[in-house]
Every structure is written in C-alpha cells, then in structure tokens.
Ligand SMILES: Cc1cc2nc3c(=O)[nH]c(=O)nc-3n(C[C@H](O)[C@H](O)[C@H](O)COP(=O)(O)OP(=O)(O)OC[C@H]3O[C@@H](n4cnc5c(N)ncnc54)[C@H](O)[C@@H]3O)c2cc1C
Ligand SMILES: *[C@@H]1O[C@H](CO)[C@@H](O)[C@H](O)[C@H]1NC(C)=O
Ligand SMILES: *[C@@H]1O[C@H](CO)[C@@H](O)[C@H](O)[C@H]1NC(C)=O
Ligand SMILES: *[C@@H]1O[C@H](CO)[C@@H](O)[C@H](O)[C@H]1NC(C)=O
Ligand SMILES: *[C@@H]1O[C@H](CO)[C@@H](O)[C@H](O)[C@H]1NC(C)=O
C-alpha cells in the first residue's frame with residue numbers, strides 16, 4: 001500500500017504521516033564498506049577554542065574549515081544522532097520520496113502555531129536532527145540566489161564594518177568553493193533538455209552538484225511549455241541570474257548516485273584530526289557567560305548541553321568563540337534560552353534576562369507554497385516505483401529526484417499592473433508594522449526589509465514565485481508555486497524556561513494581501529503551464545483543485561486551506577544594524593556579546609529566490625574564512641602544522657597525529673571527490689554495494705521534499 005506523505009500534508013490530512021513507518025532497507029554489506037568519520041567521538045576535552053552549536057549543513061562546514069588550523073581546537077555539538085543506522089535512506093536520493101526520513105527520529109518535526117492567514121492550520125515544519133542536519137533529509141535541489149538580491153542584502157548592511165564580505169562577488173566565490181560540478185550523463189542531457197555553463201560552477205569543493213542519472217520526457221518538456229506560457233528559458237542560472245525556467249542541479253555524487261550532504265562532503269572524508277571532535281546526541285541548552293565580564297560585552301565561557309533528555313547537564317569550556325549553527329529555528333532558540341533576546345518574550349517565558357536583544361527570533365521569512373495536480377497515464381517516478389519493478393533496486397533510477405523549476409518576476413505575473421501593486425504595497429506598511437513587534441528597532445528592520453523587497457526586488461528581475469514540477473506520485477504530476485520574497489514576516493519565540501521545550505513558530509503566512517496576490521498569480525500560471533503544449537499532452541485531467549476553482553476568490557479560499565512550507569525559513573538572527581533589530585553585525589558577531597557568532601540560514605536578513613542549501617554552504621564557507629582570518633591576524637604562514645600544538649582535543653584517543661592542511665594552501669577543501677588528493681589519500685574508497693531491499697511502503701512527497 002502506498003502512502004503519500006506530502007499529498008497528505010498538502011491535500012488531504014496531515015494525519016496520514018503518522019501511519020508511515022520506517023522502511024525495511026537492509027544494508028549490512030553497505031555498512032561494512034562504509035567509511036566511518038574519524039572525528040566523531042564519545043569523549044571530549046574540558047574545553048575548546050571553538051564550540052560550534054549544531055552539526056547540520058553549516059555546522060559541519062565550520063567544523064571542517066576551522067579545524068584546518070591545527071593550532072585551534074574545535075568541537076561540534078549536535079542534538080541529533082550520527083544517523084548511521086539510517087545511512088542507506090539518507091544516501092539514496094529517491095528515498096527522499098519513497099522512504100522519507102520525516103517519520104523518524106531524524107526529524108525535529110516542528111509545527112507552526114495555527115496560521116490565521118491559512119484557515120487556522122498548524123503547518124508541519126520538518127527539520128533535520130542528525131549530523132548533516134536538514135541536508136540529510138531534504139529534497140536535494142541545488143540552486144543559487146541571484147546577484148541582484150545578494151547585493152540587496154549587502155545594501156542593507158553597507159554602513160557596517162565587514163559589509164564588503166557580503167557582496168555578490170565574494171559570496172559567489174564562497175558558494176563555488178563548496179562545490180564540485182559534474183555535467184549530466186548523455187541521454188539525460190537530451191531527454192531533460194539540460195543546458196549548463198561549467199564556468200559558473202566550482203570544481204574542487206566538498207559538495208557534489210550534478211543531475212540524476214535517470215529522467216522523464218516531461219522534464220524536457222517543462223521549459224518549452226513554460227516558455228510558451230510566457231516564462232523565458234535561461235541558459236545559466238548559476239552565475240547570478242537565477243530566473244526563468246531550467247533544470248536545476250541536485251546534491252548528488254554521480255560516481256555512485258548518492259546524496260552529497262554536509263556529512264559526506266565535510267566530515268566523512270577528513271583524516272583524523274587531533275584538534276577536531278564531533279559529539280552527537282548532545283543537545284545544547286544554554287550558552288554560559290562570565291558574570292564578571294562587562295555588560296554590553298559579555299564573554300561566553302562555556303556551553304551547557306545534555307545527552308540524556310535533560311536529566312544530566314554537562315558543560316564544556318570555550319576559549320575563543322561559540323558559533324551558533326543550529327539553523328533558523330535552533331539558533332534563535334538557543335539564544336533565547338540563554339537569556340539573550342526580546343525582554344517581553346524572555347519575561348513571559350520565565351527566562352532570566354542576560355542581555356536584551358530585541359531582534360532575536362524576529363524577521364522570520366519562509367517560502368509558502370501550494371500545488372496543482374493532474375492525473376497522467378504516462379509512467380511517473382512514483383508509478384514505476386509503485387509497480388515493484390526492477391527500478392526499485394536500480395541505483396540509477398533511485399537517483400531520480402525532481403529538478404525542473406522556474407523563477408518568475410513581477411512583470412511576468414502582473415504585466416502592466418505591477419506598478420499599481422507596488423504602490424499599494426508601499427502604502428500598506430504602517431498597517432503591518434504595528435503588529436510586527438512592539439520594539440521600534442525591530443519595526444525599523446521590518447521596514448528596511450520591506451522597502452528593499454518592494455522597491456528593489458519586486459520591480460527587478462528576481463523571481464517572486466518559484467514554480468516546480470514533480471512526478472514522484474503514482475499516476476500524477478504536480479506543479480507547485482512557492483512565494484519567494486514574502487511581505488508577511490513572523491517570529492520564533494519561546495513560551496517556557498525549559499530549553500528542551502519546542503519554540504513557538506509563527507511565520508504569519510499570507511497575512512499580507514500582496515503575498516496572497518503574488519502566490520495566487522503564481523499558481524494560476526502553474527495551471528496555465530500544465531495546459532500548454534508540449535506538456536499538456538503528458539497530463540490527463542486536473543484533479544486538484546479541479547475545475548471548481550476559477551475566480552480569484554475561489555483560488556484564494558482554496559490556497560488558504562492548502563498551504564505548506566517549501567522548507568526555507570530564514571532571517572531569525574538577521575544581519576542588520578542593531579537599531580534595526582539586527583542580531584549579528586557584518587562579521588556575524590551577536591550584538592552585546594564578545595565572542596558569539598551565528599553562521600547559518602538564520603543570518604541573511606532577506607529571503608532568497610532559491611532553495612537555501614547552496615547559499616548556506618556559501619555563508620558557512622565565508623564565515624569560516626572570516627573567523628580564521630580574525631584569529632590568524634599575523635601574516636599567514638603556510639606550513640604543515642604539527643599535531644604537537646593541538647593537544648586539547650587529545651582525549652579523542654582514536655585520533656592520530658595526521659593533518660590535512662595541504663602543502664599549497666591553508667584553505668584547502670576537505671576532499672570529497674574521487675579526484676581529490678591529499679586528504680583523500682588517507683581514505684579507503686570502496687565501491688558501493690547496492691544491496692537494497694526497498695520498503696514495501698512508499699512514502700512519497702509532493703512536488704518534492706523540496
Ligand atoms: C524537508 C526539507 C526539504 C528541503 N529541501 C531543500 C532542497 O531541496 N534544496 C535546498 O537547497 N534546501 C532544501 N531545504 C532547506 C535546507 O536543507 C536548509 O535551508 C539548510 O539545511 C539550512 O542549513 P542550516 O545549517 O542553517 O540548518 P540545518 O541544516 O537544519 O542544521 C541545523 C542543525 O543544528 C542542530 N541543532 C539545532 N538546535 C540544536 C541544539 N540546541 N543543540 C545542538 N544541535 C542543535 C540540528 O539538529 C541540525 O542538525 C529543505 C529542508 C527541509 C527540512
Ligand atoms: C481562526 O481562529 C480564530 C480564533 O480562534 C477565529 O476568530 C477565526 O474565525 C478562525 N478563522 C477561520 C478561517 O476559521
Ligand atoms: C572580507 O573583507 C575584507 C575587507 O574588504 C577583505 O580584506 C577580506 O579578504 C574579506 N574576506 C573574505 C573571506 O572575503
Ligand atoms: C571572567 O572575566 C574576568 C574579568 O574580565 C576575568 O578576570 C576572569 O578571568 C574571567 N573568568 C573566566 C572563567 O574566564
Ligand atoms: C508492490 O509490493 C507491495 C508490498 O509487497 C504490495 O503491497 C503492492 O501491492 C505491490 N504493488 C504492485 C503493483 O504489485
């Protein structure tokens with residue numbers, strides 16, 4: 001029996017999810033051949049130079065890069081497990097649909113509070129809770145924000161020291177640094193009609209960006225139909241022009257068709273490093289400050305965490321910095337439970353105020369989405385899988401994930417009515433500002449983001465909506481629309497003083513009328529593309545929402561009842577001036593704290609018109625460079641560092657005195673590709689054995705688990 005996880009969330013009822021059970025993959029052979037990351041430990045030292053909170057996408061980048069300086073000791077604390085017992089399901093790209101990790105302990109499984117703009121629904125918010133974080137459980141789409149929106153972020157902080165590091169040029173270089181690009185295989189190129197420009201991609205980084213080894217005719221027809229419906233094609237969305245219709249890269253290692261994520265890219269291939277320790281099952285509860293340090297410049301001296309659900313509180317000392325990488329939900333939550341945040345939130349929760357910082361958890365922006373579905377008689381990935389044929393064990397087939405997208409700007413959506421809408425958006429600010437926050441700084445920040453979105457993004461080339469086509473459902477094809485630059489901003493707060501309690505998540509979906517209009521025009525365009533040749537002949541009839549939904553009012557009612565997250569929340573520790581509710585400055589330092597930074601998807605103050613992995617890898621790379629440069633102020637001496645200088649992590653008895661700092665550069669990438677050199681030489685690459693028993697159960701996700 002097939003269960004359709006995402007359809008449940010999007011269409012029928014969330015309750016179905018509870019029925020989905022873990023699959024029966026059985027991979028002892030795979031297990032035996034798999035490398036075990038050497039820096040994952042059980043015992044840690046008393047203190048470290050750097051303590052990184054969260055071993056997710058960004059956290060493992062920071063851990064790998066900061067420990068390249070053998071004279072710095074580095075610890076990563078991850079609340080989730082190491083994920084080894086789920087490794088097959090993480091590794092197989094298609095299992096994001098067929099054997100999703102959502103119903104397992106690898107998902108925090110948050111819910112929003114009832115959304116007044118969405119028929120009072122509490123929306124499910126999955127997040128990865130495992131080494132690799134959300135990059136271990138997500139839908140593998142890899143694309144980048146555009147130059148225009150990156151520079152709009154930089155403009156918001158241009159008065160701050162360090163702002164130069166957040167221009168498109170430096171961010172583009174940082175994104176490339178994390179990437180190894182491989183073009184699609186022959187056959188897939190033609191069938192999916194893929195174009196690319198290798199010069200816009202990186203070639204030596206730890207994360208693979210490539211394409212599935214298997215595809216479907218409708219993928220190739222997507223861009224042509226989109227073009228016929230008024231959305232232009234793009235040849236190269238990766239060099240700063242992320243708009244138009246195209247087939248995106250996926251985070252897939254094409255040498256063995258496995259998921260490429262922060263653990264496989266930035267942790268597993270590392271040689272043992274005596275100065276680096278990664279501790280899983282370690283939930284950080286609070287940052288501990290030196291009470292003698294001056295107010296306004298508090299020094300973190302340690303981090304409190306628990307490995308047993310709060311029964312025992314452990315601490316580890318911090319000699320240089322705490323770096324928060326808990327993600328858009330986790331990082332503000334740790335600050336709030338540490339007493340750093342808005343006064344009213346902390347007092348109501350009963351958490352003693354350590355330093356007032358009104359912006360913590362504010363400015364939350366998410367991509368909210370809806371989807372149209374057609375039946376089809378043609379084979380879909382979902383139907384081939386459900387038929388129990390040879391595909392279900394074929395690694396090439398199982399590398400298929402949805403990847404065709406389109407980013408659509410205001411002039412395509414609204415034509416010559418775009419400027420009227422802009423005028424009305426600008427006139428509506430005051431109405432929304434009053435409910436945004438009681439803090440004038442946070443409101444000023446909201447205004448700054450709002451003005452940027454209305455004046456700069458709205459009228460520019462950047463997509464306001466993303467469209468995505470997916471076929472992982474048995475007998476159906478879906479086209480979704482997701483709002484990329486929302487005017488509705490929400491918040492992450494807490495309502496308890498117990499740091500293990502979940503935070504209160506309120507994205508305020510569709511509370512701003514412009515968001516309703518933009519998403520509505522987006523989903524209407526999705527339907528039009530489905531009704532346009534050559535795609536329309538692949539589809540039979542629209543079964544959701546169906547022909548009953550035609551007028552704007554009907555679309556709006558239906559949308560409010562059917563929204564779900566595209567999984568891209570951001571901006572809860574926004575980089576903004578302090579008097580605009582900023583949480584970090586342009587050097588990623590938390591205001592008022594001497595030695596705490598944030599470096600994850602919570603930092604960019606505006607949403608991006610893209611899925612958030614590639615930009616978060618770039619942000620974490622850039623953060624690592626800045627932090628290393630700050631602590632290595634003397635002229636960098638390129639040397640083979642000696643392990644004698646790094647004794648602090650030596651309680652990790654498994655670690656030996658190997659270093660991976662390359663001879664030619666002090667910022668060499670952790671090696672992950674089959675062509676890598678120095679550190680890879682210490683690895684024993686084994687071919688992957690595909691002994692996979694695919695679950696009887698099919699948990700499929702919508703247009704994706706995006
Ligand atoms: C279901 C899903 C599908 C997605 N699809 C895509 C996609 O196809 N393409 C794309 O580009 N993006 C996608 N995303 C978004 C992308 O995965 C995230 O934006 C990205 O992983 C954010 O990186 P991060 O480091 O900020 O957070 P995460 O990767 O979420 O890492 C945060 C880590 O911190 C840990 N943590 C949190 N709190 C604590 C604490 N108190 N103590 C210790 N550890 C803690 C968490 O367990 C987690 O491991 C998807 C996300 C989800 C959830
Ligand atoms: C949502 O809940 C609020 C408060 O309970 C109520 O006033 C409102 O009518 C509800 N809206 C819908 C669409 O049911
Ligand atoms: C950050 O900006 C400074 C000043 O422009 C520059 O010297 C430095 O190289 C930049 N660092 C990175 C990592 O881009
Ligand atoms: C706390 O700060 C005071 C004043 O700066 C300093 O003298 C002391 O050594 C610090 N204590 C710790 C544990 O770092
Ligand atoms: C596929 O296998 C599952 C589990 O064995 C079964 O429930 C299902 O009916 C099969 N489907 C087909 C089309 O044979």
Ligand SMILES: *[C@@H]1O[C@H](CO)[C@@H](O)[C@H](O)[C@H]1NC(C)=O
Nearest residue numbers: 232409410411412459460461
């Ligand atoms: C929006 O997209 C259309 C189609 O590509 C393009 O013609 C137009 O110039 C774009 N608008 C802006 C402001 O770039």
Ligand SMILES: *[C@@H]1O[C@H](CO)[C@@H](O)[C@H](O)[C@H]1NC(C)=O
Nearest residue numbers: 111112113495502503504505
């Ligand atoms: C606090 O918020 C959480 C998460 O939204 C919720 O489950 C819980 O019921 C709330 N508790 C109170 C007392 O409001």
Ligand SMILES: *[C@@H]1O[C@H](CO)[C@@H](O)[C@H](O)[C@H]1NC(C)=O
Nearest residue numbers: 119120557558559560561562
């Ligand atoms: C809104 O919610 C109510 C109550 O849960 C439900 O009966 C109704 O069908 C929903 N409306 C839409 C448009 O989904």
Ligand SMILES: *[C@@H]1O[C@H](CO)[C@@H](O)[C@H](O)[C@H]1NC(C)=O
Nearest residue numbers: 293296297298299593594595
């Ligand atoms: C804050 O404290 C740090 C570490 O003690 C010190 O280096 C820095 O100069 C202080 N900053 C200010 C503004 O006082």
Ligand SMILES: *[C@@H]1O[C@H](CO)[C@@H](O)[C@H](O)[C@H]1NC(C)=O
Nearest residue numbers: 069070071632634636637666
């Ligand atoms: C630490 O090592 C780096 C090179 O990896 C070097 O640039 C820096 O000067 C060293 N710092 C100290 C204090 O020795």
Ligand SMILES: *[C@@H]1O[C@H](CO)[C@@H](O)[C@H](O)[C@H]1NC(C)=O
Nearest residue numbers: 070071639640641642644645
């Ligand atoms: C190792 O430590 C010694 C002194 O403790 C220092 O002179 C040397 O520069 C350090 N080496 C590195 C690579 O940091």
Ligand SMILES: *[C@@H]1O[C@H](CO)[C@@H](O)[C@H](O)[C@H]1NC(C)=O
Nearest residue numbers: 091255256258673674687688
């Ligand atoms: C896939 O190949 C990479 C080398 O490119 C290797 O590191 C990794 O362990 C392989 N994955 C599996 C599951 O064998």
